[in-house]
Amino acid sequence: MAFADMLNIxxxxxxxxxxxxxxxxxxxxxxxxxxxxxxxxxMAHGEFxxxxxxxxxxxxxxxxxxxPQFTQSYFLVAIVAAFFVAFLAGWCVEWALIRxxxxxxxxxxxxxxxxxxxxxxxxxxxxxxxxxxxxxxxWLMGSWSPHEGLDIPINGxxxxxxxxxxxxxxxxxxxxxxxxxxxxxxxxxxxxxNAIGINTKKTDRMTYAIGCGIAGxxxxxxxxxxxxxPTSGSLYIVDAFLVVTFGGAAxxxxxxxxxxxxxxxxxxxxxxMTGSMAKVLTxxxxxxxxxxxxQGLFASxxxx
Amino acid sequence: xxxxxxxxxxRGLGSFLILAALILVVFPLAMDIFRLNLVGKYLTYGFVAxxxxxxxxxxxxxxxxxxVFFGLGxxxxxxxxxxxxxxxxxxxxxxxxxxxxxxxxxxxxxxPLWWEPFKYLPFAxxxxxxxxxxxxxxxxxxxxxxxxxxxxxAIITQAVALIMTVLIIGQQGYxxxxxxxxxxxxxxxxxxxxxxxKYILYFANALLLLGCIYFCLxxxxxxxxxxxxxxxxxxxxxxxxxxxxxxxxxxxxxxxxMLSAIGGAxxxxxxxxxSPSFVGIVPSIEMVIFAAVGGRxxxxxxxxxxxxVNFGKTYFSESxxxxxxxxxxxxxxxxxxxxxxxLAGVYTSHVKPWLxxxxxxxxxxxxxxxxxxxxxxxxxxxxxxxxxxxGLIRAT
Numbered sequence: 001m002a003f004a005d006m007l008n009i010x011x012x013x014x015x016x017x018x019x020x021x022x023x024x025x026x027x028x029x030x031x032x033x034x035x036x037x038x039x040x041x042x043m044a045h046g047e048f049x050x051x052x053x054x055x056x057x058x059x060x061x062x063x064x065x066x067x068p069q070f071t072q073s074y075f076l077v078a079i080v081a082a083f084f085v086a087f088l089a090g091w092c093v094e095w096a097l098i099r100x101x102x103x104x105x106x107x108x109x110x111x112x113x114x115x116x117x118x119x120x121x122x123x124x125x126x127x128x129x130x131x132x133x134x135x136x137x138x139w140l141m142g143s144w145s146p147h148e149g150l151d152i153p154i155n156g157x158x159x160x161x162x163x164x165x166x167x168x169x170x171x172x173x174x175x176x177x178x179x180x181x182x183x184x185x186x187x188x189x190x191x192x193x194n195a196i197g198i199n200t201k202k203t204d205r206m207t208y209a210i211g212c213g214i215a216g217x218x219x220x221x222x223x224x225x226x227x228x229x230p231t232s233g234s235l236y237i238v239d240a241f242l243v244v245t246f247g248g249a250a251x252x253x254x255x256x257x258x259x260x261x262x263x264x265x266x267x268x269x270x271x272x273m274t275g276s277m278a279k280v281l282t283x284x285x286x287x288x289x290x291x292x293x294x295q296g297l298f299a300s301x302x303x304x
Numbered sequence: 305x306x307x308x309x310x311x312x313x314x315r316g317l318g319s320f321l322i323l324a325a326l327i328l329v330v331f332p333l334a335m336d337i338f339r340l341n342l343v344g345k346y347l348t349y350g351f352v353a354x355x356x357x358x359x360x361x362x363x364x365x366x367x368x369x370x371x372v373f374f375g376l377g378x379x380x381x382x383x384x385x386x387x388x389x390x391x392x393x394x395x396x397x398x399x400x401x402x403x404x405x406x407x408x409x410x411x412x413x414x415x416p417l418w419w420e421p422f423k424y425l426p427f428a429x430x431x432x433x434x435x436x437x438x439x440x441x442x443x444x445x446x447x448x449x450x451x452x453x454x455x456x457x458a459i460i461t462q463a464v465a466l467i468m469t470v471l472i473i474g475q476q477g478y479x480x481x482x483x484x485x486x487x488x489x490x491x492x493x494x495x496x497x498x499x500x501x502k503y504i505l506y507f508a509n510a511l512l513l514l515g516c517i518y519f520c521l522x523x524x525x526x527x528x529x530x531x532x533x534x535x536x537x538x539x540x541x542x543x544x545x546x547x548x549x550x551x552x553x554x555x556x557x558x559x560x561x562m563l564s565a566i567g568g569a570x571x572x573x574x575x576x577x578x579s580p581s582f583v584g585i586v587p588s589i590e591m592v593i594f595a596a597v598g599g600r601x602x603x604x605x606x607x608x609x610x611x612x613v614n615f616g617k618t619y620f621s622e623s624x625x626x627x628x629x630x631x632x633x634x635x636x637x638x639x640x641x642x643x644x645x646x647l648a649g650v651y652t653s654h655v656k657p658w659l660x661x662x663x664x665x666x667x668x669x670x671x672x673x674x675x676x677x678x679x680x681x682x683x684x685x686x687x688x689x690x691x692x693x694x695g696l697i698r699a700t
Binding site: 003039041072097100101104105106107109110111113114115116117121124125234237238241242245274275276279280283284286287290291294 | 366368422447448450451452454455458459460462463464466467470471473474504585586589592593596600626629630632633634635637639640641644
């Protein structure tokens with residue numbers, strides 16, 4: 001009995017770590033493309049996530065008040081919509097700001113910080129300062145218990161499944177598609193990519209927009225876990241940057257590995273101390289490791 | 305008289321003197337003590353801004369963690385003041401008299417060991433200067449020795465700012481938590497809340513700031529300043545010339561940290577409390593915008609930037625709280641897109657040529673007007689004003 005309890009606690013603890021891993025990876029993926037591949041320090045990343053989350057909220061409200069027959073099924077459509085809303089916003093931001101700043105990476109930081117402030121205030125003025133959460137379909141609620149005393153929340157499973165799909169999609173797109181080839185060529189050597197006929201400007205805009213779209217999907221997934229407010233995005237931004245930097249900026253595999261490492265470190269240390277101290281310990285470990293090994297876990301083979 | 309003028313021109317001190325006159329004479333005469341105290345608070349951000357000019361503009365090292373050093377300086381000062389304010393007599397209603405009130409609320413029964421030395425002012429002052437500088441040294445030495453680029457350095461400093469905030473808020477019993485260290489009363493028995501004390505602190509702060517600016521101007525004029533600039537523009541070339549680039553960057557970052565810490569300590573003295581809301585990520589980035597608005601290459605401009613942005617913040621968040629964030633957003637975007645060198649850059653690239661053109665046309669029209677010699681051109685400005693102009697230009 002006691003052994004079974006221990007096993008259950010261990011499994012639930014392990015699941016908590018895994019679901020934190022999924023969250024961190026989902027946050028980091030979009031940034032791994034924008035920051036890792038393009039070198040743009042996108043401080044508005046969190047706000048693109050919030051944008052995706054608000055899209056879900058909009059769909060949920062619409063479904064509830066006008067189309068009650070869709071309250072069970074709107075969620076999947078809404079996730080796709082969240083991608084496209086964030087994608088469009090990213091497209092516009094790239095067109096208006098980022099394309100002028102590729103040669104000044106530190107200035108992209110300040111400009112996108114401005115974008116994030118503006119977006120936060122837009123959310124506050126037009127949607128409202130209160131935190132909102134969409135009405136989730138029934139199949140996302142509750143928990144799955146394979147046997148007595150073991151409860152695994154379904155929303156956690158959903159986020160993990162979504163993370164798997166998105167990560168797989170990004171890996172495939174980056175390494176198997178024409179777009180991925182163009183992105184990698186542009187990152188590796190911009191003048192040469194230009195010379196062989198790749199439209200690097202168009203590639204940049206597409207890349208930035210896709211990164212923002214993935215952030216939108218991440219935000220959409222987070223609505224199943226917590227509520228969304230105007231400033232929710234700013235809570236994630238440092239974590240997202242650390243995940244990408246720790247993994248080695250230009251390596252997607254590194255991002256996966258570092259999200260896993262950070263999540264396990266955090267959830268295991270949370271078992272022994274308070275949440276805030278666990279966070280401090282995790283962050284400090286990352287910072288110290290980055291000081292020792294600035295290129296991150298997986299260094300890219302590209303020379304910059 | 306001419307000698308003095310030549311001296312000012314030669315050292316580029318004209319705009320320095322104008323700033324000094326503004327904050328030492330004009331502001332105290334024009335404002336009541338409440339507003340003057342606010343200006344004093346803004347000027348403490350001026351320390352951070354000139355620090356950023358030295359490390360970001362001159363050294364090319366953007367730090368998003370200046371709030372950490374500002375906070376460390378402020379907290380070191382606040383710890384001393386708090387210990388003085390919580391003597392056993394005034395805290396006798398606590399279950400443990402003689403320790404700061406927030407410790408008592410958090411069931412601490414004795415002063416933590418690392419608070420003990422803060423009972424002595426000299427130690428607190430040394431801590432204000434050295435603790436942030438040491439932290440800056442540790443961070444920057446480890447990173448610049450490994451040739452970490454500016455982008456990664458910015459992200460790491462931001463992570464440090466997050467760690468610091470979480471730590472301060474999490475360790476409520478030792479740091480006062482979210483509320484920070486409040487209720488500061490006296491400095492060595494001298495009540496810092498009275499109006500006369502506020503005046504004295506304002507002038508002390510202003511003089512200290514001017515002293516720091518003068519020091520930084522001197523650094524910029526020295527060989528060290530030239531090297532910093534050279535490094536920012538072509539790091540490899542300086543390295544191949546045989547200089548240890550990393551140590552110069554470490555120096556610039558430590559200097560910025562120490563300046564911020566002085567600002568933080570003066571902030572605590574003038575405002576009367578210190579809290580984690582001046583430490584985290586958001587305030588740290590706001591500090592960068594002070595320097596960016598004023599001009600990242602101009603010490604004097606950075607002080608004006610700190611003053612302007614904070615005046616704007618106070619004014620707009622009092623009257624149009626919704627507009628403030630939009631304004632801040634457009635400030636960030638506008639400065640980066642249109643005026644990368646801030647107000648000082650606008651001055652050197654637009655106002656200065658315009659003044660020079662005006663002077664040239666005036667000289668021409670005067671030369672033409674000399675033969676008739678009966679009516680001089682009406683628009684000619686008083687010569688005294690023109691005499692100041694060259695100094696202004698050279699300093700920015």
